[in-house]
Amino acid sequence: MGRYVDELLPALLAEGADLAVVAQAHDLGHYRALLPGVDVLAAPAAVARPPARLLWEQAGLPLLVRKSRADVLHSPHYTMPLAAGLPVVTTLHDATFFTHPEVHLAVKRRFFRTWTRISLRRARRCVTPSAATRAELVREVGADPSRIDVAHLGVDAARFHVPSAAERAGVRAHLGVTGPYIAFLGTLEPRKNAAGLVRGWVEAVGDRPDPPALVLAGGRGWDDQVDAAIAAVPDHLTVLRPGYVPLDLLSGLLGEAELVAYPSFGEGFGLPVLEAMACGAAVLTTRRLSLPEVGGDAVAYTEPDPASIGSALRALLDDPVRRRELGEAARARAAGFDWRACARAHLAAYRAAAGA
Structure with a gap:
């Protein structure tokens, strides 16, 4: 969410939008800069x-928005004021609260299911980051597709690129790793299937003479299966959990990896996959929901069960030529996902909402 907002707003400005931004007090300095x-x-x-x-x-935001004399209010995360007094555009990031309810906490599932339905009914327009998410909302919730606009997310080539030697060395120093590694980037929540990745990685590398480490980068989340999976890892294998990795190290993290594995059960878009592609990484992901829409033919695919993940990891680790080909194809495909194009799609949604 933070990446989406922080990349979209400057791109909207660059496309000529007239913006007023409402932020929490501790974020004022960030957004003013x-x-x-x-x-x-x-x-x-x-x-x-x-x-x-x-x-x-519900009560305070509409008053603030009216004082700003805005034409449209964009609520970027599911919820919206019900009496805004002006057209509202709401972003619905994914439909997994309906398609994969088991991977969400019960309270979160109920909350976002409720607000998705409300926003689909009350917002003038809704935006989704992928056609797959729009199709799932139509199928699962009965949404009107003519009122949902697709705006693919983008990738910042200045931040996500094939890493330099210095960037590679910097991330290795940060991680404390000298040998090969497989990277995962994302919050450790059940939907991301990090526990399945750990088990599949053990199957793939357990008998190799120089087994690559597994780096699980990102917030701890609430996946209680990850700790159990890591506890069962043999002593001669290494799992690293560095937590959040600074943005300026992400190109090194992703581009220096032997491959990036993201065996998610389903995504509204799958930004870590796109960012890894932009870094020239060979990416392994699943064909669930929007992920093929992002990866196309430029990534490798697996089913999300540990045996399939292990088999796919083993095949890629044994085929450096295939990994290199995937990395080159991934870079070319990632170049087609641009934040300015994302901003133009949002502006079209704002104009449609205001015009309607």
Whole structure:
């Protein structure tokens, strides 16, 4: 979500949008630096707590928006004020709360299912990051496809690129790893299937003379299966959990890996896959939901069970030519996903909402 907002807003400015941004108090400095000359409005400090934020979104945000004299309000994460007093565009990032309810906490599942339905009914337009997500909302929720606009996310080539020697060395120093490794990047939540990746990786590398480490980068999340899977890893194999990796090290993390594995059960878009592709990495992912829409023929695919993951990892590790070909194809395909194009798709949705 942070990447989406932080990349979209400057791209909207570059496309000529007239913006006013509402941010929490602790983010004011960030957005004022990111968006020079833009009016950045402060929400009350109390909205740092989710219940207060949701209440303020209904009662306080509409007043602030009306004072800004905006033509359209864009709510970028499922929820929206029900009495905004102007057209609202809401982003619905994925449909897995309906298609894969078992991978979400029950309270989160209920919340986002409810708000997805409300926004589909009440927002003037909705935006999804992939055609797959739009199709799932139509199929699962009965959404009207004519009121949903697809805006593929982009990749910042200045940040995600084939890493230099210095960037490769920098991420190795950060991780404390000297040998080969397989990388995963994402929050460790059940949907990402990190536990299945751990088990498949053990099957793939356990008998190799120089087994690559597995780097699980990203927030800890709430997947209680990951710890159990790691506890069963043989002593001669190495799993690294560095937590959040700074943005300036991500190109090194992804591009220096033997391959990047992202065996998710389903994504609304799959930004880590695209970012790894832009870094020239060979990527292994699944054909679930939007992931083929992003990866196309430039990535390798597996089923999400550990045996299939292990077999696919083994095949790629044994075939450096295939990994190199995938990396080259991935870079070419990633170049077609641009934040300016994403911004233009959003502007079209705003114009449609205002015109309607």
